Amino acid sequence: MTRTVSQLFDLTGKTALVTGGSRGLGLQMAHALGEAGARIMLSSRKAADLEEAVADLQAANIDARWIAADCSKEADIDRLVDETLSRMGDIDILVNNAGASWAAPAEDYPTEAWDKVMNLNVRGYFLLARRIGKKSMIARRSGRIINIASIAGLGGNPPELQMVAYNTSKGAVLSLTETLACEWGAHNITVNAICPGFFPSKLTAGVLETLGAEAMAKHAPLNRLGDDEDLKGVTLLFASDAGKHITGQWIAVDGGVSVITGA
DSSP: OOOOHHHHHOOTTOEEEEETOSSHHHHHHHHHHHHTTOEEEEEESOHHHHHHHHHHHHHTTOOEEEEEOOTTSHHHHHHHHHHHHHHHOSOOEEEEOOOOOOOOOGGGOOHHHHHHHHIIIIIHHHHHHHHHIIIIIHHHTOEEEEEEOOGGGGSOOOGGGOOHHHHHHHHHHHHHHHHHHHHHGGGTEEEEEEEEOOOSSTTTHHHHHHHOHHHHHHHSTTOSOOOTTTTHHHHHHHHSGGGTTOOSOEEEESTTHHHHHTO
16 A cells, blocks of 8 residues: 555654764754654764763654764774664664865865865765675665765865865765665665755854855855754655655755756
8 A cells, every 4th residue: 555655754663873963964864863753873973962962852752872983983883883783773774974074275285184084974984884784784675875965075166165175075975875876776775865055063164154154145046054954854855765766866955056056
């Protein structure tokens, strides 16, 4: 029997792991998944931030827990997955959201800064998806992976931003998304990406300070920055059976900025 829309979006009984989930976009997406019925495992580097975020989720009657881990380190990734499996069972949904940025002119860009950004934003995404795929999703022939990219990965940016590693990493995330979707479609695992535009967050604070939040808002056709609700809908679409025939795709949530820039 064909399911209703409410049934298609329902995540009751599912477990979601959200990295970089202690604040900002990660916490917003965790709320979306939890509000739809999923159990949530949050991860980031700082335990104190995670405790506060989990308390926020639990106050909304969401079953949430946390594990502190640095997703730029393979040993931490392995521990994160193994502990999540031990404490919560199979992982149905992975939201790869942990990220780093570093601003410097390309000609003087520090090698260590490049490595830091790429290790977390690309290598970490792959290692986490690989381990969860191998230990949970592939054998069960079921899984949803959501990679958080950025409209910065769709092309260049104003030269004053000087974000060569960040932009490159987010472009790589889109390619990783497409490649994993092609390889793992046979296992009934969907892999998609979200490309946020400018949202007030710790990661974008420098950009908004450089270009001006008001100016960035006016640059968007919708004349505003992203808010605390704007990622919820697309996250739930990619995570649920409502999106079960969508894979290898990306959606920009940017108020229309990428339409103007021609990305």
